[in-house]
Amino acid sequence: MIRFENLTIVRGTKLLFKDTSIVINPGESVGLVGANGAGKSSLLGLMHSQMHPDSGDVFFPNNWRIAYVRQETPTFERTALEYVLDGDSNLRKTQAQIADAQARGDGYQEANAHIAFADANGYSAPARGQSLLLGLGFTLAQSELPVSSFSGGWRMRLNLAQALMCPSELLLLDEPTNHLDLDAIIWLEDWLSRYTGTLFIVSHDREFLDSVCNVILHIENHKLKRYGGNYSQFEILREHELALEQSTFEKQQATIAHLESFITRFKAKATKATQAKSRVRALRKMERISPRDLNSLLVFNFHSVNSAPNPMLVLNSVCCGYKLDSGREQVILPRVTLSVQKDKRIALLGANGQGKSTLIKTLAGYLPPLAGNITQGKGLKIGYFSQHQIETLENDNSPLQHLQRLAPDAHEQELRDFLGGFNFRSTMAMEIIKSFSGGEKARLALALIIWQKPNLLLLDEPTNHLDLETRQALIMAISQFNGTLIIVSHDRDLLRGTTDEFLLIADSRVQPFNGDLDDYRNWLLKNLADQRTAGHKKERDTQGSITSNINRQTKKRIDAKERHRLTQLRKPLQIKIESLEKAMVLLNKEKIKLDALLADKTLYEPSKKIALMDSLKRHSEVKFQLAETESSWLTVQEAFEKIDC
Structure with missing residues (x-):
């Protein structure tokens, strides 16, 4: 088991934990939750010896192997598969022993090394590594590419695969879903459900925590508190606790008011002086309970949409893609015909690289169509939040200055009141944003979009960098937005709470997906092997109406293409x-x-x-x-x- 005993951690001048103790049993899957900066990542770092406690102890068995995701990826020329296999250090050790024994001509040691290699499941290691890469979205061809050829996000996937490759009794994952698409998250959930060791996860993905965790550790007021169950169960228990604490606080306040009233009335009377002094001592000794603001959840709202065209946008045989520096066109979606109707709430589904972001950028006007045409309805006003929206902010400006550029004629107090609804209160509205966290910058970027009163909202991974509280506030705000919505997100809680239609982008096509997110999960897991090597298979059953309406010649071409595939x-x-x-x-x-x-x-x-x-x-x-x-x-x-x- 893992025991934290009287743990105290201070980083710089900030106290993270103070005299806190907790026990975790072997095989438990633990979700670490708490406010940003509460110490979640520091606790993980403590467990894999990246830092040490200022006082107190951490105990777990000495023979436990610990796996964690590296934050840096060297620009190796070795292949992605070989890099993943490096995660099994025992495997690499036995391989080195075999090579050394062969070089020395020591047959006896070589035989022992081969036995150790077999015991380490060395012969099946390449297949296991390949399976991890396929599950995380790599193709067979990509597994043979050098690590240096991948972008930062894909290298983080390689680091995750390497951690999963490591045989371990303790697995530490810090925001493992940040660089994954929905398909890879679903696969990871399935993989972790079969993991037999002890698991610690830091995540802002509510549904991921619900699916994987059976214990929640909550960090608050420098203490760790254990809750049995997943995140949704923790929320229910937490709400009851807060209500009880608030009730206890109110009762204590009534007691304090009564004592103070007695002291005020009778402290000058000789017959009551002793009793008054006794009550003064009681007040001094009383451990004051802090109030609990049950309505402290961050809340912000979109402005009501007064009017909007219908249809909002019409795409007629649009070729979506972009031009490379060489001038050549990179086509992602060759022929998109789509009508975006008023009041629709649509989620785009599909693996990374299939064209979700390309389509949403084309709808927003950030990418001009390579062919075809887009017709906008009269009065259309688009609000677009991209994956890299926070990079468009001016680091040397304050939230108020950003908003004043959008509304130069508005009164400052009106702007301050609006920013306050996004938790930029008091002096924070005047601070330059250079020192803001990623979540705070994302919150500001959302505020700037909301101020402009769009009637078509295009959101591309809006929950990146957001904590659980802000994600919940965003879900509440979008659910009340009375305009049209198109969203790309790996956050299923957000998709469930804000959308009611799905478009699947796969095999260079955009088509309706008839089902909900649970159907999508089942579909993915059932077809994962084929989807990871050749793209998503066509939904023939759900899309039968399409094939029934096409002519015989077109069907022959489709059949030929399928045979070739x-x-x-x-x-x-x-x-x-x-x-x-x-x-x-x-x-x-x-x-x-x-x-x-x-x-x-x-x-x-x-x-x-x-x-x-x-x-x-x-x-x-x-x-x-x-x-x-x-x-x-x-x-x-x-x-x-x-x-x-």
Whole structure:
């Protein structure tokens, strides 16, 4: 188990924890929650020895292996798969021992190293690493690319895969969903549900915490408090606690008022002086309860939309993409025909790289169409929040200055009142934003959009950088927005609370998805292998009306394209199957020879001890290699057969 005993941590001048104690049992999945800056990441750092407590202790078994996600990724030229395999340090250690023994010609040590390699599941390691990469959104081809070829977000995925590759009894994840799309988050949830060790997670994704965690540790007032259950259950218990504390506070205030009244009335009377002094002492000794503001949740609202055109936008055979520096066009969605109707609330679904952000940028006018045309309704006013919206803010300006640029004629008090609704109160409205957190900057960017009273709201990952409280405030605000909404987000709580229609972007197409987010999760998990290697499979059943209306010639082209796609999927698997079958033939032949050799009694004579040991060692190696090759063959064969399903 893990025990924190009388833990105190101070960082600089800031007190994070003071004399707090807690126990976590083996195998529990723990969600760490609390206000930004409360010490969640510091607690994780403490557990993997990046920092030390100022006082108190942390105890867990010495033989526990700890896995955590690195924050930096060296620009290796080694492949993504090899980088992920580096996460299993024991595997790499045994590989080094084998190489060293071979270099020294030490057959006995080499045999022992091969046994250790098999015990570490070394023969299946590449397949396991590949599975992690596929689950996190990489293709088979990308797994062979050098680490240096990936962008920052994808390198963080590599770091996550490396942490998951590490055999561990304790896994520490700090905001693991930040660089993932919804598809990868669903896969990660499924993977973590099978993890048998102890898990600590810091996350602002409410549904992710609900799905994965069975214990919540809440950080407040420099203390850790344990709650059984997931995040939603914690919220219910927490609300009851706050209500009870508020009730206790009110009762104490009534008692204090009564005592003070008695003291005021009778402190000058000789007959009551002793009693008055007694009550003064009682007041001094009383441990004051702090008030609980049950209505302290951050709340902000969109302005009402007075009028809006219908349709809002019409896309007619629009080619979505962008121009490269070379002048060449990069087409993402070749032919989009879409009518955005008034009052629709639409979520865009699909894996990273399929074109969700490209489409929303095209709708917002930030990317001109490469072909086709877009018609805007009269009176359309777009509010657009991009993934990198906070980068458009001026770091040397205050929230008030940002808003004054949008509304130069508005009274300062009106602007201050508006900013106060976004928690930029008092002097904070006048502070330059350079020192603001990412969440505070995102909150300001949202405020600036809301001020402009859009009737079409386009949001691309608006919850990035936001804490749980601000996310909840955003959900409440958007749910009351009476305009039209199109949103891209990996936050399912936000999507459930604000949208009622889904468009699936996959295979260079935009089409309706008939179902809810639970249907989407089930669909993803069922088709994950095919989706990760060849893109999302078409939803033939739900989209039958489309194929029934197209002419026979078009259907033939589609069928031909599908046959070509299946052939392209089968080809690398067929090559792999043939390669594995050849390897099995050779290994079986060698095993037969070794079996015959070991059956020869003369091999066991004292003079042939070295030959016997070499034969036994090779026999063990061949058996392991044969078993692993057969296992790989079965896995690839199953994948091959599923392509026809």
